Amino acid sequence: MNFSGLNPDAPAFYAELRENNTKEWWTANKDRYERNVRAPFEAIGDELAGEFGPVKIFRPYRDVRFSADKSPYKLAIGMVTRSSPAHYLQLSEDGLMLGGGLYEATPAMLARFRAIVDDNRLVGDLEATLDEVGDAGFELMAGDALRTAPRGFSVDHPHIDLLRLKRLAVSRREPVAEWMWAPGALDDVRDRWRTVSIWCDWLSENLGDTVGD
Numbered sequence: 001m002n003f004s005g006l007n008p009d010a011p012a013f014y015a016e017l018r019e020n021n022t023k024e025w026w027t028a029n030k031d032r033y034e035r036n037v038r039a040p041f042e043a044i045g046d047e048l049a050g051e052f053g054p055v056k057i058f059r060p061y062r063d064v065r066f067s068a069d070k071s072p073y074k075l076a077i078g079m080v081t082r083s084s085p086a087h088y089l090q091l092s093e094d095g096l097m098l099g100g101g102l103y104e105a106t107p108a109m110l111a112r113f114r115a116i117v118d119d120n121r122l123v124g125d126l127e128a129t130l131d132e133v134g135d136a137g138f139e140l141m142a143g144d145a146l147r148t149a150p151r152g153f154s155v156d157h158p159h160i161d162l163l164r165l166k167r168l169a170v171s172r173r174e175p176v177a178e179w180m181w182a183p184g185a186l187d188d189v190r191d192r193w194r195t196v197s198i199w200c201d202w203l204s205e206n207l208g209d210t211v212g213d
């Protein structure tokens with residue numbers, strides 16, 4: 001399927017799902033999901049794979065086994081490249097979220113990252129990389145960061161915000177806009193993912209053998 005734009009019905013679909021998150025509503029609207037949400041998302045994923053590698057589109061079902069919220073369906077569709085570090089794209093009623101990096105950093109990755117942050121000879125290159133992706137609208141994903149300093153570091157460390165990170169990923173949000181429904185959305189998403197590649201390349205080059213462990 002050639003990509004001709006995401007479908008403007010997708011945000012409305014998820015807004016309605018939020019109010020009707022039941023198997024009955026999903027069953028009645030499944031064809032709409034396949035046609036207006038998943039098919040265009042698969043099409044842009046196929047196009048992006050040529051440059052960034054194969055992508056995986058996540059299933060629409062939530063894992064509710066250990067959750068107090070038993071709503072069965074996710075309120076967004078997402079894809080991730082099958083690489084580490086990875087690129088990510090999500091579509092919801094709020095628009096797009098683009099990002100990438102190491103979403104589940106291992107202890108070895110975090111140890112190496114924190115050693116770089118703590119080394120005055122190395123942290124400058126990290127800051128320059130973050131400034132570069134920051135100028136393009138990307139921010140570190142710090143929502144689940146430690147509340148205090150990691151073991152072995154002072155809360156007064158000049159780079160305490162970096163040391164507290166548990167997820168070495170960046171993201172940028174795009175509110176619903178007309179450009180998303182046109183074929184040119186592919187170029188816009190591709191350009192943003194190229195910015196994500198700057199961060200992913202830094203992670204690969206500086207965390208070395210810890211990436212993929």
